[in-house]
Amino acid sequence: MxxxxxxxxxxxxxxxxxxxxxxxxxxxxxxxxRGQGRPTxxxxxxxxxxxxxxxxxxxxxxxxxxxxxxxxxxxxxxxxxxxxxxxxxxxxxxxxxxxxxxxxxxxxxxxxxxxxxxxxxxxxxxxxxxxxxxxxFRFNERVFLLPSVRFxxxxxxxxxxxxxxxxxxxxxxxxxxxxxxxxxxxxxxxxxxxxxxxxxxxxxxxxxxxxxxxxxxxxxxxxxxxxxxxxxxxxxxxxxxxxxILREERPLGQLEPPTSSNGALGAERLEQLRWYQLLDGYACIMCNRCQDVCPAHGTGRALSPAALEINKRYYLNRNLGAFAGGATSPPLLEIATTKEAVWSCTTCAACVRICPVGNRPMLDLIDIRRALVNQGDPLDPNLQAALESLARYGNSFGKPARQRARWTKELPFPIKDARKEPVEYLWFVGDFASFDPRMQENTKIVAQLFHAAELDFGILYEDERNTGNDVRRVGEEGLFEMLVEQNLAALEKAQFRAIVTTDPHSYNALRNEYPAYGFQVPVYHYTELLADLLERGRLRVQQPLTAAVTYHDPCYLGRYNRITAAPRRILHALGLELREMPRHGENTYCCGAGGGRIWMDSGGQERPSEQRIREAVALGEDLRYFVVACPKDMAMYSDAVKTTGYEAQLTVIDVARLVAMAVGINGLERESISVTTEAP
Ligand code: SF4
Ligand code: SF4
Known part of the structure; x- marks a missing residue:
């Protein structure tokens, strides 16, 4: 032709x-x-x-x-x-x-x-x-974009x-x-x-x-x-x-140790990112799905995971010859994102889960944090104080270790000391559940439920430390390792078959991070045990609850570890009507507390937890309970329900408290009767 x-x-x-x-x-x-490491x-x-x-x-x-x-x-x-x-x-x-x-x-x-x-x-x-x-595809005006990206x-x-x-x-x-x-x-x-x-x-x-x-x-x-x-x-x-094809085979909840080049930890510059983090920029299809699900961007903060990837590619394209030839790139905080954006990340991993091409923008943000922390860059004062408390006391509340198990003194029965006698389940209680006065009531209820079900369990008392899950995501690798060492030393003293945790963040660290340090035992979330105890008849429902409820999946439970069925099995067993929020299960929306954000000042900006409460309220005026299964969620949503003005309409409640109401623990059965008969 x-x-x-x-x-x-x-x-x-x-x-x-x-x-x-x-x-x-x-x-x-x-x-x-030029990125760190090599593909397998x-x-x-x-x-x-x-x-x-x-x-x-x-x-x-x-x-x-x-x-x-x-x-x-x-x-x-x-x-x-x-x-x-x-x-x-x-x-x-x-x-x-x-x-x-x-x-x-x-x-x-x-x-x-x-x-x-x-x-x-x-x-x-x-x-x-x-x-x-x-x-x-709109970025909010606070998001950093290279001039070449805009056009x-x-x-x-x-x-x-x-x-x-x-x-x-x-x-x-x-x-x-x-x-x-x-x-x-x-x-x-x-x-x-x-x-x-x-x-x-x-x-x-x-x-x-x-x-x-x-x-x-x-x-x-x-x-x-x-x-x-x-x-x-x-x-x-x-x-x-x-x-x-080449993404590494590690659980979402397990971070790689920080990269180290010329003695510097983390990623200050492009070449200090791993090879796959540079590949991410070229794989990005600029669909902005990650930005749509990002709680930081959704609440008007300067963070857009999409912009981060797009900036990386545009910078590389414009400077490809020099960069490929070995030139030092400018700091990532000048070409890819801003410090404000980096510290806005809640490490909820929604961007990682949603990305159709397997990108992991969250890992870049954590690596930049690692570099900032390693350089001694000034931190948010509240975060700084929390890290100092964690280093000194092993908890973020600044309380002496001997006060960790003080809540046990108010129980009508003793809790075994797992360091002194063997137990089937070692209960890793966590900081918020141990020290926060608003959570201690709930912690006692969990203990009463375990006791009523004749579960053989014990705790580590003053030897327990924060697991370091969020410390690691803040970028404080040294402190994380110190906490791991202290916890492993305490765990070595105890004899147990499995661990049960109250806190999804502790759950994630013990299940996904600690195995890298040689610690490998079955780990359960308390909702898994409670669901099992109810279904096996070791906890019996005396008074079914008939209220309409919604359940919030914590990121570190639902998205990171795919535990979404157990809490729902509990609600079903109690007779409650579960109404799902549009974002639920693995697609849950972050409360805003993760990645150390719970220790930082919100700067008066709207919080993701406040958006979440509005999402729940839209399910109907007769929705009575906003059910949580995480002590940090309890703290975040108890505040959010007040600041949004829905406190009279919607009660934030831990799933364990509902179980106690239905099975009749410690006088809580009276509350259960009011649930079934009284209007909210
Ligand atoms: S991990 Fe969550 S907060 Fe951080 S960038 Fe991704 S979606 Fe946004
Ligand atoms: S979801 Fe993935 S492909 Fe889409 S903009 Fe975000 S990083 Fe790029």
Whole structure:
């Protein structure tokens, strides 16, 4: 079909294009390789098939936004099939071979190509209308964006969108031209045959010219686009699967130790991030799903996990030659994010869970915190005081260790000292449950329930320390290790089969962080034990509760550790009507306390917990209880229900208290009667 001079031109342009593209790709690979650590290539062979299947079925994309995901799927499926289409079109241009009007497998190929062309065009138009017409991608004005990002996001989307429309559209119209040239419809290309009607009456010369022009627009455009490809968001087509295939196999709740370069801990600069954190920037599709679920951004703070990834890529693209060549990059706090944003993160991991390409912006924020802490950068005064208390007393309340188990003195029975006698369950009570006067009542109720169920349990008394879960996420690695050592020394003295914790943060540390230090025992959350005790009849419901309630999944329980069923089994066993908030289970919304935020000043800004209370209130005026299963949640939501003015309407209550009301512990059965008979 092509003339000889066209063929020569195509080959020469293709060579130049491929050389330029290879140059860009090699610079990106060298830039990513400057990150710390190296991929485990063994993962590639183990994961390539399951991850490819996931991607082919578009599973990560369809987790949210079904309509947008369907539009994207149209473009994606066409892209995959167009690999074959482009090869056959190339062959047609060079040899004259054509699948037009052929039967059998060629007809099937034509039909798929025809339908997918339309799917890609519809999908791309829909996505462009959304991006430029509806403009859903807005960062709040406090979010740091590189100047090149402000303009670059729209430009990149327009170029990529325009390329797909022109490439696929030209090929589709080109097929219509060839059908018109053949003077009869091709039933295997129904939509192109319809378009062919537009060319009826065109002269043979005009149709030949149109055929050449559309061929060049479809395939020549690829050559023009290829050198730009590594710098565009289109590179996610390769980087996203790589990111998903090579992501390290560690639980979400277990952090890697900080990177160390030239004696500095954590990441002050791009090259101090790990290789996969640099890859994240290139895998990002700028969908802003992470920002949509981020409680810090949602409450107007300066943090956007999406902006962090996008800034990283734009900085790298603009300075790729120098960075790939080994130049020192500016501090991340000048090119990627701000200190305010870094300290706004609650480490809720919502951004990590939602990202369709496997990015982990939260880890960058923790690594930057590690560098700041290591450099002795001034901290929020409340956080500083909490860390000092933790270093001195092993708790953030600044209380002597001997006061940790003071609450046990108010119980009508003794609690075993697990350091002195063997127990089946070692109850790791946690700081808030031990020291906060607002929580101690609840802690005593949990003890009474365990006692009533004849559970063989004990505690570590003054030897228990904060597990360090949030200390580590603040970036204070040295203090974290000190707390781990102290706890391990205490745990070594005790004999027990399993651990039960009240606090999801302690649960996470004991289950996911401590195994790296050689500590491996079964760990349960108290809701798991209570659900089990109720179902096995060791706790019997005397008075079913009939109120309408909602349950808040703590991030470190529901999202990090996927414990979502046990608390709901309890509510069901008590007879309560559970109304789910829109964000629940693994998609829960953060209360705002994690990652050390509970120790920091909110600066008078709205808190995520206040938004959450409004979300609960929207479930109905008759909703009586906001049920929690975390002492920190109890603290956060007890405050939020007051500051939002819903204290009279909605009661924040721990799930253990509801169990005690239903089974009749310590006079709480009277409360249960009021639940069933009195209006809130
Ligand atoms: S971990 Fe949570 S708070 Fe931190 S960036 Fe991600 S979504 Fe935002
Ligand atoms: S980090 Fe992930 S979720 Fe966030 S914008 Fe990029 S691709 Fe989307």
């Amino acid at each position: 092509l003339t000889t001079s066209e063929r020569i031109a195509f080959v020469l342009i293709a060579l130049a294009s491929l050389l330029l593209t290879a140059h860009g790709v090699s610079r990106i690979v060298r830039a990513i390789a 290539w063994g993962l590639f062979f183990r994961r390539v098939i399951p991850v490819s299947l996931d991607i082919l079925l578009q599973r990560p994309i369809f987790r949210t936004r079904p309509l947008v995901s369907a539009l994207h799927a149209g473009v994606f499926f066409a892209f995959v099939f167009y690999g074959l289409v482009n090869i056959l079109d190339l062959a047609e241009g060079f040899t004259g071979f054509s699948t037009l009007h052929r039967g059998g497998i060629a007809a099937l190929y034509n039909l798929i190509a025809d339908l997918l062309s339309v799917a890609a065009l519809v999908g791309m138009v829909g996505l462009l209308v959304r991006r430029f017409g509806l403009r859903p 670059g996001i729209s430009r990149d989307s327009a170029i990529v969108g325009g390329f797909i429309l022109l490439h696929v559209g030209s090929r589709w119209v080109g097929q219509a031209v060839r059908i018109a040239e053949s003077e009869r419809a091709d039933w295997s290309q129904p939509t192109a045959s319809l378009v062919a009607a537009l060319f009826h009456g065109w002269s043979e010369a005009a149709l030949t010219t149109a055929s050449h022009v559309t061929w060049w627009l479809a395939l020549g455009l690829i050559l023009a686009f290829l050198p730009y490809f590594p710098y565009s968001k289109h590179i996610h087509l390769f980087m996203a699967p790589l990111n998903l």
